[in-house]
Amino acid sequence: MDTKYLSQRLLSWFDQHGRKTLPWQHNPTPYRVWISEVMLQQTQVATVIPYYQRFMARFPDIKTLAEAELDEVLSHWSGLGYYARGRNLHAAAKIIQADHAGTFPYQLSQVVALPGIGRSTAGAILSLSTSARHTILDGNVKRVLARCFVIEGWPGKSSVEKAMWQLAEQLTPNKRVANYNQAIMDLGATCCTRSKPQCDSCPLATCCGALEQGQVETLPTAKPRKKIPVRTTQMLLIRNMQGEVLLEKRPPTGIWGGLWSLPEVAQGEATECWCEENLGLKVASLEEWPLRRHTFSHFHLDITPQLLQLKSNPTQINEAGRHVWYKMQQTHGLAAPVARLIEELSRREP
Numbered sequence: 001m002d003t004k005y006l007s008q009r010l011l012s013w014f015d016q017h018g019r020k021t022l023p024w025q026h027n028p029t030p031y032r033v034w035i036s037e038v039m040l041q042q043t044q045v046a047t048v049i050p051y052y053q054r055f056m057a058r059f060p061d062i063k064t065l066a067e068a069e070l071d072e073v074l075s076h077w078s079g080l081g082y083y084a085r086g087r088n089l090h091a092a093a094k095i096i097q098a099d100h101a102g103t104f105p106y107q108l109s110q111v112v113a114l115p116g117i118g119r120s121t122a123g124a125i126l127s128l129s130t131s132a133r134h135t136i137l138d139g140n141v142k143r144v145l146a147r148c149f150v151i152e153g154w155p156g157k158s159s160v161e162k163a164m165w166q167l168a169e170q171l172t173p174n175k176r177v178a179n180y181n182q183a184i185m186d187l188g189a190t191c192c193t194r195s196k197p198q199c200d201s202c203p204l205a206t207c208c209g210a211l212e213q214g215q216v217e218t219l220p221t222a223k224p225r226k227k228i229p230v231r232t233t234q235m236l237l238i239r240n241m242q243g244e245v246l247l248e249k250r251p252p253t254g255i256w257g258g259l260w261s262l263p264e265v266a267q268g269e270a271t272e273c274w275c276e277e278n279l280g281l282k283v284a285s286l287e288e289w290p291l292r293r294h295t296f297s298h299f300h301l302d303i304t305p306q307l308l309q310l311k312s313n314p315t316q317i318n319e320a321g322r323h324v325w326y327k328m329q330q331t332h333g334l335a336a337p338v339a340r341l342i343e344e345l346s347r348r349e350p
């Protein structure tokens, strides 16, 4: 795609539909744009506006902000969330006061060096306030680029992000940079939204690769799910002569806290010896069932069930009170995979 074509289409769209009357767009000094960009990082425009107005009324310039108590700055942030943003603003104002004689720096490298300001935010502050040619790549821009240019891969991955920065640089026009940056951010925020984008009214519909190839729903690529570890255990279905199954109470905290579960033996440990030594039970037969997986949010548990028949009815088992002989169909608070195993066992009953 011709990069000029895209920027021209975006600028024409901006002239007609772009947001031009937001509070920080009046008298867009670097300070005013900076505060707005930081507030907008995790928060919707409509929510930000009253906070922005109150903040600017109390801290109209860098000096006032730098000299204020942090508590007061944070009290003006209260309700916006992500308080590190407020703390960083205050710290950055002090640095600007001390190191830049109270004037917001104009060099990208100096802006990026301030706390809480990344490359894209720095580009937005400088381009929107001074019209200097700086590129931006926030989440909205990434979404538009990923779809228009069919860029596969999670945009947070460094190689994908690097390629996107290069593309964003090429697309940034030499003229009307502030309008172009505002346009592509607005398009991502209002038209090319994460869900249900309005492709019918999008100015880039005629050149959008994702729309042409039917990939609008799948781009940008979602963050890969973290690989979670696998733990293993052997769960023992120990049956007495009446066909009852031995249950064991879980400790009150942790996985299945306070629920009834089955005795467990580490993978590889000799089950018969373990039963005799730990429960005083003599095993007559052992049948191993196929492995099944139970998934928690932070790990998979691979369970190998073992059905054990006892030689005789036990007179007692160790740690009385922690164990109970469970008659099928009784109601107990059972851990989910245990309930499934017991149900499976009851289905095998003649």
Ligand code: SF4
Binding pocket: 144, 147, 148, 191, 192, 193, 197, 198, 199, 202, 203, 204, 205, 208, 209, 210, 211, 216
């Ligand atoms: S056509 Fe649809 S998917 Fe493509 S840029 Fe526009 S809104 Fe986004």
